[in-house]
């Protein structure tokens with residue numbers, strides 16, 4: 001019904017992903033997908049343009065109610081419409097959260113490797129960052145409970161990313177309960193970036209940490225968006241869910257003249273996504289899971305030295321290339337020799353120089369070409 005194999009030429013469309021490198025380089029870096037947006041979303045945007053005035057926008061009651069219903073149905077998480085704060089992005093959201101509740105010199109816990117803007121956020125507010133590496137289990141990356149407990153003796157906030165970028169790890173209820181209890185014991189704020197929560201594979205269940213218990217919700221700022229799942233990140237629309245009124249007020253106070261109203265078309269697209277595009281989302285998950293499994297098979301066959309745990313969510317693969325000895329920067333090697341634009345591991349924290357992140361939110365044919373180019377470059381070196 002939806003054609004994820006269709007190739008859409010994104011050159012000269014103002015795409016960040018397709019503008020960085022020359023035409024011979026296949027870009028698989030920044031986290032958006034090459035797929036056409038759900039027809040239901042396009043239809044809603046077209047319909048809105050029938051009204052010729054595009055003034056400042058607020059979220060209408062229907063969108064708030066849609067989110068309330070979805071969170072209850074999908075995650076058994078009960079919130080009310082006034083607990084949602086609309087934002088022009090998740091990144092402003094985690095920065096506002098830190099600014100709202102922490103003072104210069106306070107420490108913030110993050111788990112590395114980590115999406116760069118989360119790593120950078122504490123520095124914007126004069127905060128100290130405490131990096132706690134994930135540990136590598138047999139099948140997946142896992143939180144290091146002892147190190148978390150130690151860091152939380154000092155940290156005033158836990159900046160969580162679940163599902164995790166770049167590893168694609170989906171936190172278990174048990175791990176989340178441990179993190180929540182440790183934050184509770186040390187009176188730490190929880191900022192939970194759950195932007196990837198709607199693209200979970202293998203029938204797994206995403207658990208919003210705030211849904212664990214009211215006392216967890218009280219100390220939590222959750223950040224979500226339709227942007228990653230429905231491939232509309234260029235519309236710059238996201239939302240926070242903050243159930244404690246005082247915390248919500250402090251969060252809104254941190255706008256500081258820098259975080260203004262939300263994109264009108266983004267609000268329209270978000271409503272259409274959640275209300276009308278469920279079938280598209282299911283099909284996208286199927287296709288991405290197929291891409292993930294294809295990548296897993298291809299890497300095992302063509303580049304078995306790359307260590308990789310198949311992600312449990314989203315469209316990012318975290319590849320440990322250290323055994324290939326590709327020099328100081330595997331990203332540079334794959335750019336120069338394989339004509340692939342990957343994300344450099346060092347962006348995700350200290351000690352990840354030997355890694356790259358590959359975005360498989362592309363057609364299967366593009367992915368096949370990418371792996372072939374990688375393997376050929378490695379063989380020819």
Ligand SMILES: Cc1ncc(COP(=O)(O)O)c(C=O)c1O
Nearest residue numbers: 031089090091115165193195238
């Ligand atoms: C974990 C995570 N948070 C936030 C963002 C960016 O969100 P936004 O564009 O809404 O600021 C991304 C984009 O890749 C992401 O992966």
